[in-house]
Amino acid sequence: xxxxxxxxxxxxxxxxxxxxxxxxxxxxxxxxxxxxxxxxxxxxxxxxxxxxxxxxxxxxxxxxxxxxxxxxxxxxxxxxxxxxxxxxxxxxxxxxxxxxxxxxxxxxxxxxxxxxxxxxxxxxxxxxxxxxxxxxxxxxxxxxxxxxxxxxxxxxxxxxxxxxxxxxxxxxxxxxxxxxxxxxxxxxxxxxxxxxxxxxxxxxxxxxxxxxxxxxxxxxxxxxxxxxxxxxxxxxxxxxxxxxxxxxxxxxxxxxxxxxxxxxxxxxxxxxxxxxxxxxxxxxxxxxxxxxxxxxxxxxxxxxxxxxxxxxxxxxxxxxxxxxxxxxxxxxxxxxxxxxxxxxxxxxxxxxxxxxxxxxxxxxxxxxxxxxxxxxxxxxxxxxxxxxxxxxxxxxxxxxxxxxxxxxxxxxxxxxxxxxxxxxxxxxxxxxxxxxx
Amino acid sequence: xxxxxxxxxxxxxxxxxxxxxxxxxxxxxxxxxxxxxxxxxxxxxxxxxxxxxxxxxxxxxxxxxxxxxxxxxxxxxxxxxxxxxxxxxxxxxxxxxxxxxxxxxxxxxxxxxxxxxxxxxxxxxxxxxxxxxxxxxxxxxxxxxxxxxxxxxxxxxxxxxxxxxxxxxxxxxxxxxxxxxxxxxxxxxxxxxxxxxxxxxxxxxxxxxxxxxxxxxxxxxxxxxxxxxxxxxxxxxxxxxxxxxxxxxxxxxxxxxxxxxxxxxxxxxxxxxxxxxxxxxxxxxxxxxxxxxxxxxxxxxxxxxxxxxxxxxxxxxxxxxxxxxxxxxxxxxxxxxxxx
Numbered sequence: 001x002x003x004x005x006x007x008x009x010x011x012x013x014x015x016x017x018x019x020x021x022x023x024x025x026x027x028x029x030x031x032x033x034x035x036x037x038x039x040x041x042x043x044x045x046x047x048x049x050x051x052x053x054x055x056x057x058x059x060x061x062x063x064x065x066x067x068x069x070x071x072x073x074x075x076x077x078x079x080x081x082x083x084x085x086x087x088x089x090x091x092x093x094x095x096x097x098x099x100x101x102x103x104x105x106x107x108x109x110x111x112x113x114x115x116x117x118x119x120x121x122x123x124x125x126x127x128x129x130x131x132x133x134x135x136x137x138x139x140x141x142x143x144x145x146x147x148x149x150x151x152x153x154x155x156x157x158x159x160x161x162x163x164x165x166x167x168x169x170x171x172x173x174x175x176x177x178x179x180x181x182x183x184x185x186x187x188x189x190x191x192x193x194x195x196x197x198x199x200x201x202x203x204x205x206x207x208x209x210x211x212x213x214x215x216x217x218x219x220x221x222x223x224x225x226x227x228x229x230x231x232x233x234x235x236x237x238x239x240x241x242x243x244x245x246x247x248x249x250x251x252x253x254x255x256x257x258x259x260x261x262x263x264x265x266x267x268x269x270x271x272x273x274x275x276x277x278x279x280x281x282x283x284x285x286x287x288x289x290x291x292x293x294x295x296x297x298x299x300x301x302x303x304x305x306x307x308x309x310x311x312x313x314x315x316x317x318x319x320x321x322x323x324x325x326x327x328x329x330x331x332x333x334x335x336x337x338x339x340x341x342x343x344x345x346x347x348x349x350x351x352x353x354x355x356x357x358x359x360x361x362x363x364x365x366x367x368x369x370x371x372x373x374x375x376x377x378x379x380x381x382x383x384x385x386x387x388x389x390x391x392x393x394x395x396x397x398x399x400x401x402x403x404x405x406x407x408x409x410x411x412x413x414x415x416x417x418x419x420x421x422x423x424x425x426x427x428x429x430x431x432x433x434x435x436x437x
Numbered sequence: 438x439x440x441x442x443x444x445x446x447x448x449x450x451x452x453x454x455x456x457x458x459x460x461x462x463x464x465x466x467x468x469x470x471x472x473x474x475x476x477x478x479x480x481x482x483x484x485x486x487x488x489x490x491x492x493x494x495x496x497x498x499x500x501x502x503x504x505x506x507x508x509x510x511x512x513x514x515x516x517x518x519x520x521x522x523x524x525x526x527x528x529x530x531x532x533x534x535x536x537x538x539x540x541x542x543x544x545x546x547x548x549x550x551x552x553x554x555x556x557x558x559x560x561x562x563x564x565x566x567x568x569x570x571x572x573x574x575x576x577x578x579x580x581x582x583x584x585x586x587x588x589x590x591x592x593x594x595x596x597x598x599x600x601x602x603x604x605x606x607x608x609x610x611x612x613x614x615x616x617x618x619x620x621x622x623x624x625x626x627x628x629x630x631x632x633x634x635x636x637x638x639x640x641x642x643x644x645x646x647x648x649x650x651x652x653x654x655x656x657x658x659x660x661x662x663x664x665x666x667x668x669x670x671x672x673x674x675x676x677x678x679x680x681x682x683x684x685x686x687x688x689x690x691x692x693x694x695x696x697x698x699x700x701x702x703x704x705x706x707x708x709x710x711x712x713x714x715x716x717x718x719x720x721x722x723x724x725x726x727x728x729x730x731x732x733x734x735x736x737x738x739x740x741x742x743x744x745x746x747x748x749x750x751x752x753x754x755x756x757x758x759x760x761x762x763x764x765x766x767x768x769x770x771x772x773x774x775x776x777x
Contacts, residue, residue, distance in 0.1 A: 191697075199663035203478070205578035205600030205638060208662055275579030319557055321577035323598070 003027050004421065005043045009051030009382065011035070013058065013372035014355035024056060026378040029420035034372050051382055054415055057354050059091025059122075059379035061361040061370045062335060063259065064235060064307035066156070066328070068399070069115070071100025076312035076399050081332070082121035084398040086425040088333040089414035090308075091122050091379035092362070092369045097129040098156025104129035104140040106148035113149055121424050123379070125151045125367065130169045130180065134158050139169060146176045151365040154181035154235065157282060157311075157327070159217055161187050166221065170230035179231040179257075179364065182221055184242060185283055189213035194323050196269040196284040204275065206322060209284050215241040222249045225256060233364065234258040236309050238283040240293030247302040257364055258302065261309035262338035263329055263404055265294045271404055277318045277325035279404045281309075298356060299348050305364060306356040308335040312400030330398045334405050340385055340412035350385060378421035387413040397430065469768050473585045473592040476601035477642040485643060489611050491764035492757065496615075498535065499759055508767055508774070509538035512569040516542045517559075517584075518595070519575040524730055524755065525595050525605075529572045532762035538570070556580060560587040569773060570766055573597075578635075591769040593762075599633050605729050606639035608761040610647065612753050613684055616725055621648035626678050626720070628654040629688035629710060629737050632661045632699070636729045637688055641667050654678030656710065658699045675710060679719040686727045687712050687738050703736050712738045717748075725750050 007023030011034060023038030024031060025046060040048055062085070068075035076084075085093055095112065097103035103112065109126050116124030128145030132138045134155040142153060153173055160166050160182060173180050190209040195201050197208025218234055222245065225232045237243055237258045246258045263281055268288045271279035279285055297303040311328025318325050339357060342348045362370030369379055391408045393401040417425035424431045469484065477485070498504055514533040518526050526542060533540040545559070554562075556575070563571065564587065571592045573581045578598030585592040596602040613620055625644055631637045631653050644651050645668045652670040653660065665671050672678030679685060690706065700706045717724065726742060726749045734740040743749055 197662045199666050202661040202663055202667075203638070205598050205635060207599075210662075275582060316555070319555070321556060321575065321580035321583055321598075323577045323579075 003032070003046035005038065005046040005048045006051050006056060006382070007039055007043065007048060009054055009056040011372065012055050012351060012354055014351045015058075015359035015371040015373075017351065018372065019351055023051075024372070024380070026418075026421040029377055031372060031374055031376050031378050033374060054382045054384055056380060056382050058358040058370045058372055059381050059417060059419065060089050060335060060357045061367060062090045062093040062308050062310070062332065063305060063361045063365060064096065064261070065093045065310040065332065066096045066312065067099070068312060069099065070111075074399070075314050075317075078115045078119055078124070080397065080399040081310075081312075082116065082119050082124070083430055084310075084330070084332040084396065085122035086417050086430055087397050087414065088308075089336050089381040089383060089417050090332055091381070091417060091419050092125065092367055093122055093332075094125045094127055094151055094365060096156040097127050097154065098134045098158065102129050102134050102156075103127065103150070104132050104134065104145075106141065106144045109145055109148035109150050120419070120422070122419060123369070125149070125365065127152050127154050127156075127181065128178075129153070130155050130160055131165060136160055136162055136165060139165070139172065142169070142172055142178065143176050146178050150178065151367065152179045152181050152233070155183070157183055159183045159185045159187055161217075163220060163224070167224050167228065170224050170228040170232070174228050174230040177231070179233045181233045181235050182217065183282075184214045184217045184221075184234050184237065185209070186213040186216045189216065193284070194280065195272050196286045198269065198287060200269050200272060204272065204322075206272075211239040211241055211286065211290065214239045214283060215245050218242050218245050222254060222256065225249070225254050229255065231255045232257075236261040236264060236283065236307065237294065237297070237303060238264045238286050239290045243293045243297035243302055247297070250302065257304045258297070259305035259307045259361075260294050260298055260303045261307060262331060262335060263309070265291060265298060266338050266341060267291070267404060272322075275322040276404070277320065277322055278329065278402050278406070280322060280325050280327055281329055282327035295342065295347055298342065299352070304356065305361045306335070306339050306353070307361065308332050310398075312398055313402045314400050318402055328402065330396065330400055330403050332398065333396055334391055334403060334410075336383065336414055337389075337391070337410035337412040338405065341410065343385065344411055378418055380418045381414055382416040383412065383414045385412045387411065389413055469771060471769070473594075474603055474765055474769060475582050475585060475592065475594045477603045477606050477639045477646070478601065480646070482646050485607070485610070485647060488607055488761070488764050488768060489614060491768060492607065492611050492761040493615070495760040495763045496757065499756065504535050505537060506535060507537050509533065509536035509569075509770060512538045512770060512773075513567065514538040514540045514570045514572065514766065515563055515566070515568040516540065516595075517545065517563065517571060517573045518543070519545045519573075519580070520596070522574055522595070524758070525574065528755070528758045529593075529595060529762050531759050532766055533570075535759070536763055536766055538766070556583060557587050560584045564588040564590070569770055591773070593765055593769065596635055598635065599638070600635050601639045602635040603639050604758070604762055604765055605636045606643040607765070608754055608758040609640055609686065609727060609729070610643055611757045611761055612727065612750050613725070615757070616750055616753070617683060620644065622650070623683040624650045624652065624681060625684040625686060626652045626654050626682040627686045627688065628675065628678065628712065630659045630690050631655050631664065631688065632659045633691040634688050640686065641669055645669065652678055652682070654710070656700060656706075675716045676719050679716060679724075682720040682724055684725050684727060685712065685717065685720055689729065689731065689733060690736050707736055711736065712742050714739070714742060717742065724748070727751065727754060729754070
């Protein structure tokens with residue numbers, strides 16, 4: 001049996017509220033022990049590493065990641081995506097089914113699981129499509145997808161707009177117990193829109209997507225949640241009205257959860273000035289009032305989860321006139337530092353931010369991750385919440401460099417990432433795929 | 438001494454043939470300060486004033502038998518139009534030729550897009566041919582600015598999507614100034630499809646900057662969001678919108694940019710917003726009618742109103758367009774010529 005120990009760290013476990021100095025012992029792939037009582041003198045039989053006061057927390061769980069494989073391998077592969085995840089401290093992530101071909105068939109779920117296993121980096125959990133081809137008409141084989149390992153159901157970047165199909169999907173999924181995850185945007189209202197509707201869009205002469213497109217879709221879905229009792233999750237919420245709708249639904253006891261992406265709580269629509277296509281996201285960056293409402297929603301728990309909404313786009317998809325450019329930003333490697341801004345701004349505690357990044361998303365998808373617990377897989381990160389650095393697109397490990405945060409000065413750096421007790425990222429160095437120690 | 442001051446002095450008489458009326462032109466404190474003309478946004482009132490004064494000085498030249506100046510001799514001007522255009526392209530072509538530039542027209546339509554060439558590739562290809570001025574029109578907002586980032590010459594925006602069409606706003610302003618003697622204090626009603634109109638955006642920016650009171654008159658479905666924040670009055674019917682207006686500026690209903698139905702029918706649109714003598718009653722008796730063209734008679738304007746030589750300034754606009762474009766070409770190449 002191989003025993004490793006990391007001592008001299010600040011243990012952070014948002015699930016239990018633990019925030020104390022101590023250490024952790026890893027046996028094989030799992031956490032054998034952790035706590036303030038662990039120090040070098042008691043660990044003579046183990047391989048001991050001194051954490052030198054760094055924070056040790058469960059690895060991040062990112063529940064919204066788009067990869068390019070299969071179909072768009074020039075944008076992101078499993079190899080590049082899991083490398084980016086390792087550098088970003090993400091030890092588990094869920095990937096969207098809107099690939100080509102889409103993950104609407106149990107064989108595709110198994111393909112994803114196999115590709116991720118081969119790489120031995122972050123654990124990759126596929127979503128299954130709600131409808132065949134993510135086309136919004138005929139239900140995919142939800143139960144078979146679930147049995148094959150799909151952790152939830154979504155049509156990816158497409159809203160499921162047909163109310164009848166949504167009602168049936170929710171009714172069916174409620175028995176299988178996989179959450180339905182919606183891209184909250186009324187496609188008819190958003191048709192042709194490329195940025196937030198408002199003064200900036202008017203000045204730039206760009207077609208707008210009104211904030212109402214988001215809340216209308218959520219309000220409709222909430223009625224169907226009432227009807228079916230299905231677990232419903234709102235992907236990357238971007239407007240104040242939508243945050244308020246979710247807040248009310250939670251107060252009335254509906255099984256609803258919501259997530260926000262870093263760009264929606266760190267940036268607003270002014271980023272689009274100069275037709276910056278790297279700031280073209282779906283849903284679009286909104287007004288400053290909306291941004292503040294998303295921050296408030298995160299702080300009061302209305303928004304349960306922070307997810308990167310990682311959406312790689314190559315240069316040829318972005319170096320275009322704004323209306324022609326693709327939507328999306330990469331986010332795996334900037335997830336932690338941008339989220340920690342909420343701590344540095346005094347809006348949320350460190351444990352609260354980690355809660356949105358670890359145990360809550362893990363629980364939402366039923367993953368064995370996101371907590372410091374004896375016997376749990378040793379998926380851990382060491383990070384320095386204060387370390388200053390500059391985000392530079394050329395440093396990203398993602399195949400695509402479409403970050404709106406290029407040049408931004410941030411605080412908070414991942415030092416080391418462990419998956420199943422293996423070090424896959426250490427001090428800027430990535431362990432080679434499938435050979436991690 | 439800044440280089441542009443020298444070039445301003447170098448400008449006049451070419452070949453000793455005649456005098457360019459450049460005496461009364463307002464001088465800029467230094468250079469023009471802009472490499473490109475991508476929009477009215479970012480121009481200071483004194484810069485607009487300067488361009489208008491310059492243009493004014495070129496009007497007479499277009500009326501002479503010999504219309505040629507040597508200012509851009511040896512310079513290459515490429516007109517790159519991704520969107521079909523007759524009058525704007527012709528106007529820029531004439532302006533360049535009257536200044537002796539070698540003018541090349543490239544009407545791309547969508548053919549090279551179909552061949553898969555990106556806008557940036559097109560820009561870099563043209564740039565390798567060393568043009569001195571690029572005049573570009575594109576169906577996407579911001580596309581001309583994108584083009585400008587990848588070339589080494591001055592770029593003039595001849596219309597990008599629903600964003601800006603700065604030379605149209607300048608020629609409209611010159612028309613108003615010549616007919617009314619001023620812009621400041623005038624009440625100007627811009628009527629019709631504001632949402633899809635780059636002409637409206639450039640005009641709102643220019644006319645409010647020059648001190649006019651601007652009203653927008655349109656059905657709510659054809660007004661962009663938050664437009665009232667641009668310092669304009671918003672009206673939804675012609676009677677109140679045209680009340681005591683000095684200028685009535687009609688916009689074309691841009692059906693080619695519309696997705697779905699913004700107004701129920703052309704008949705209803707004309708009934709409510711088409712400019713007729715009856716609706717014009719509300720405006721001042723000497724109110725001037727303008728239209729950027731091409732007109733849809735019987736849609737946004739009645740034929741008899743458009744043709745009324747006492748009221749309509751539509752043909753003036755076309756004539757002054759050439760002078761304005763000459764002024765823009767000359768101003769943007771000034772430093773280039775000073776350096777030569």
